[in-house]
Amino acid sequence: MIPRFQRFLFGAMLLAAVVMAIVLIRMRERAHDRLMMAADNQPLSTLMSTAPVEKITLLVANDLDGSLIPVERSFPMPKDPNARARVLMQKLLEEYAAPKSTHPIANASGVDEVFLMPVPQQQGEMAVVNLDSAFVQAQPSGIEPETLTLLSMIATLHANLPQITEVRFLVNGQQKDTLAGHADLTRVYLASDTQTAVRQ
Amino acid sequence: MLLSLCALLAAAAAAQQAPPQSNLPEMGKLPAVPSAPRAQVQPQYVVVLDAAHGDGDVGAQFSDKLLEKDLTLGFSVRLRQALASRGIQVVTTRDTDVQVSRVNRAEVANHAMAAACILLHATATGSGVHLFTSSLGPTAYTKFLPWPTAQSAYVEQSLRLSSEINSALGHAAVPVTLGRTSLQPMDSFACPAVAVEIAPLVGGNTTKATPLTDVSYQNRIIDALTAALTQWKNDWRQQP
Numbered sequence: 001m002i003p004r005f006q007r008f009l010f011g012a013m014l015l016a017a018v019v020m021a022i023v024l025i026r027m028r029e030r031a032h033d034r035l036m037m038a039a040d041n042q043p044l045s046t047l048m049s050t051a052p053v054e055k056i057t058l059l060v061a062n063d064l065d066g067s068l069i070p071v072e073r074s075f076p077m078p079k080d081p082n083a084r085a086r087v088l089m090q091k092l093l094e095e096y097a098a099p100k101s102t103h104p105i106a107n108a109s110g111v112d113e114v115f116l117m118p119v120p121q122q123q124g125e126m127a128v129v130n131l132d133s134a135f136v137q138a139q140p141s142g143i144e145p146e147t148l149t150l151l152s153m154i155a156t157l158h159a160n161l162p163q164i165t166e167v168r169f170l171v172n173g174q175q176k177d178t179l180a181g182h183a184d185l186t187r188v189y190l191a192s193d194t195q196t197a198v199r200q
Numbered sequence: 201m202l203l204s205l206c207a208l209l210a211a212a213a214a215a216q217q218a219p220p221q222s223n224l225p226e227m228g229k230l231p232a233v234p235s236a237p238r239a240q241v242q243p244q245y246v247v248v249l250d251a252a253h254g255d256g257d258v259g260a261q262f263s264d265k266l267l268e269k270d271l272t273l274g275f276s277v278r279l280r281q282a283l284a285s286r287g288i289q290v291v292t293t294r295d296t297d298v299q300v301s302r303v304n305r306a307e308v309a310n311h312a313m314a315a316a317c318i319l320l321h322a323t324a325t326g327s328g329v330h331l332f333t334s335s336l337g338p339t340a341y342t343k344f345l346p347w348p349t350a351q352s353a354y355v356e357q358s359l360r361l362s363s364e365i366n367s368a369l370g371h372a373a374v375p376v377t378l379g380r381t382s383l384q385p386m387d388s389f390a391c392p393a394v395a396v397e398i399a400p401l402v403g404g405n406t407t408k409a410t411p412l413t414d415v416s417y418q419n420r421i422i423d424a425l426t427a428a429l430t431q432w433k434n435d436w437r438q439q440p
Contacts, residue, residue, distance in 0.1 A: 063325045063326045063327075064326060064402065065377060066326065066330065066377035066378070066379050140260070140324065141260035141261070141268070141323065142323025142324070142325050142397060142399075143321055143379075144323060144325060144330045144332075144379065144397060145326070147332070147379060147382075177384075181253070181259055182381075183381065183382065183383070184383060189382075193335055193380075
């Protein structure tokens with residue numbers, strides 16, 4: 001015979017577990033909605049048409065010496081940080097798709113979204129860069145080319161949006177082991193990871 | 201009853217205070233015995249060669265017939281022979297076209313307790329040889345290292361090994377690019393580890409690039425790696 005208080009305790013714990021599960025599911029849905037609202041799905045041309053022209057720094061990869069070279073460009077830049085990050089990535093990849101690029105990657109439309117979110121218990125933000133699979137397929141395979149692609153993205157984001165201290169990469173919204181067979185995409189990259197590669 | 205208990209306690213206290221009686225003779229009276237020389241345990245010098253990719257994981261595709269997995273395997277076999285001819289013990293993660301998981305590669309390297317772990321890769325991008333060490337920050341060596349970041353305890357040794365290889369390749373007139381990267385399984389290797397990525401040798405504007413398949417170019421790299429790993433035998437310590 002199970003004592004009455006034990007039956008009551010079991011019922012209370014079961015109820016608490018169900019309530020916690022419902023709360024967690026709701027929180028997850030809200031976080032997802034918040035991210036989707038933060039991500040500006042407007043085409044880049046619309047975002048840039050009304051924006052003022054600003055000077056930005058792109059950290060462009062050079063395959064021959066494995067360095068990142070600062071290159072200054074002037075573009076209309078939107079005010080919203082998420083949209084700015086998206087424009088920065090787009091402009092960087094256009095450099096790589098250009099003829100005689102120092103780090104050629106054929107596909108210029110490689111970044112679907114960039115989400116910015118606060119880093120818990122730290123100052124600064126994490127950028128989640130969602131790459132599209134066509135870009136990943138166009139990426140030349142190798143430790144050097146893949147590492148340089150990632151480092152140039154991280155360094156460009158940090159140079160123009162210094163609040164970005166960490167970067168994470170997804171492909172079509174999913175975690176992938178490597179970019180094209182080599183560079184690790186399962187980890188969070190720090191902005192400080194790029195320091196050794198930037199040519200002064 | 202109470203008296204006997206008190207007597208027992210007093211006896212125990214006296215036993216604790218009194219110095220222990222020793223049956224051994226005093227040390228000063230012993231004849232001098234020459235101390236035996238301490239046995240020198242020489243750790244084995246083992247090099248691990250990890251030919252990247254294999255089977256369905258082809259790596260970079262250079263042409264219809266040339267794949268990174270085949271190039272790294274052929275290079276690994278020839279480098280193994282060159283090292284063995286210098287009396288260096290070599291352990292390889294694969295000797296045939298088979299797929300070896302990243303965890304298994306790290307298991308082989310860590311089980312060998314190697315003095316150097318060389319990961320062999322190839323790419324069509326860049327020029328010369330790219331030497332990569334782990335981008336993990338250095339940490340103190342402990343007996344139990346976390347698997348995903350075991351390399352962090354060996355980062356400083358890995359940088360020294362990379363410098364040794366860089367110097368040897370410089371003597372062989374092969375251009376070198378040094379870098380740090382996050383690469384599995386290298387980050388799980390508990391040994392000084394360097395990823396050696398071979399790229400075509402790009403000449404000037406007028407000269408033609410030397411392809412990856414050029415045997416004399418590969419031999420120059422193999423000779424340089426053999427010289428560096430022979431030199432490393434004098435420089436490494438088993439624990440960081």
